[in-house]
Amino acid sequence: MGAAPTWADHFKPLSPDHTSYGVAQLNYGDICCTDAKGGVSPAVTLWNPNHVTQVAALLVYESARGPRPGKPEVFVGCAVRQLTPHASVGIPDKEIPENKTFVAKYAEVIWVPVDKVNPGKGNGATRRIADGLGGYFSNHGTEKRDDGVSQLAHPGLFSLPSDDVVFGQRKDAIGCVRKGLLKLGLSPDVFSEFGIE
Numbered sequence: 001m002g003a004a005p006t007w008a009d010h011f012k013p014l015s016p017d018h019t020s021y022g023v024a025q026l027n028y029g030d031i032c033c034t035d036a037k038g039g040v041s042p043a044v045t046l047w048n049p050n051h052v053t054q055v056a057a058l059l060v061y062e063s064a065r066g067p068r069p070g071k072p073e074v075f076v077g078c079a080v081r082q083l084t085p086h087a088s089v090g091i092p093d094k095e096i097p098e099n100k101t102f103v104a105k106y107a108e109v110i111w112v113p114v115d116k117v118n119p120g121k122g123n124g125a126t127r128r129i130a131d132g133l134g135g136y137f138s139n140h141g142t143e144k145r146d147d148g149v150s151q152l153a154h155p156g157l158f159s160l161p162s163d164d165v166v167f168g169q170r171k172d173a174i175g176c177v178r179k180g181l182l183k184l185g186l187s188p189d190v191f192s193e194f195g196i197e
Contacts, residue, residue: 011117011130018154023049023134025155027109030063031096031139044091046109048083048135053114055082055190056135057177060097061161063106070103075161075169080180082114083135109137109150110158110194114186129155129193160195 018024031044048054058079062070077097081089096105111134116126137150161169177196178188189197 011127011132012119013127013130014154014156015131018131019152021132022152023132023136024152025111025129025134026153026158027111027135027137027150028153029107029137029139029150030065031060031105031107044079044096044107045138046081046083046089046091046135047137048085048087048089048111050113050133050135051085052117052133053082053084054111054133054135055080055114055181055184055186056137057110057180057191057196058091058137059108059110059161059173059177061106061108063104066104068103070105071165072106073162073165075166075173076105078173078176078180080177080184082184082186107137107139108158109135110155110191111135112190112193114190127193128190155194158194 044058046056046058048056058081060076060078062072062074062076064070064072079091079095079097081091083089098105112128113133116128117130117133118126119130134152134155136152139150161173163170174196177191181188181190191197
């Protein structure tokens, strides 16, 4: 079940130096592409270093790199997972969203606690985005290359896919995350701070 939200009173409202805490609600990085001739797309691993249960949404895009470059900003799909405190969860190859042309992929991962946390200092406010929250993801690469490097970013930089690139992909992304949340038995507005309602 995880720790009660009232125990998480050390999480603070967002500050400009958010990522210096070592975790963030937004991670990003390349993930390896599946080869059309039967190559392996390595699984993604998610880590929750916090003592509260969190939900992670992996949003996958095409990437303009490598021998099979795709087109930037083209949304491919998503995967949603719930992670209990201090959990490490893998997403199997077959559940990593894949496009029909097997081009290179890039992913962004957003994180929120299942229950809002109290930042303390007696203000009584609860929130899902605060310093000290978030997690990390890694792709395991292949024997010949390692695409597993992930970076942290301030969650305020996150944006949903643009319909200017592919019409309707913003709605598709929101629907994909909401479907994943419903499958986990969670409220479809858990990621409302990220524009997913």
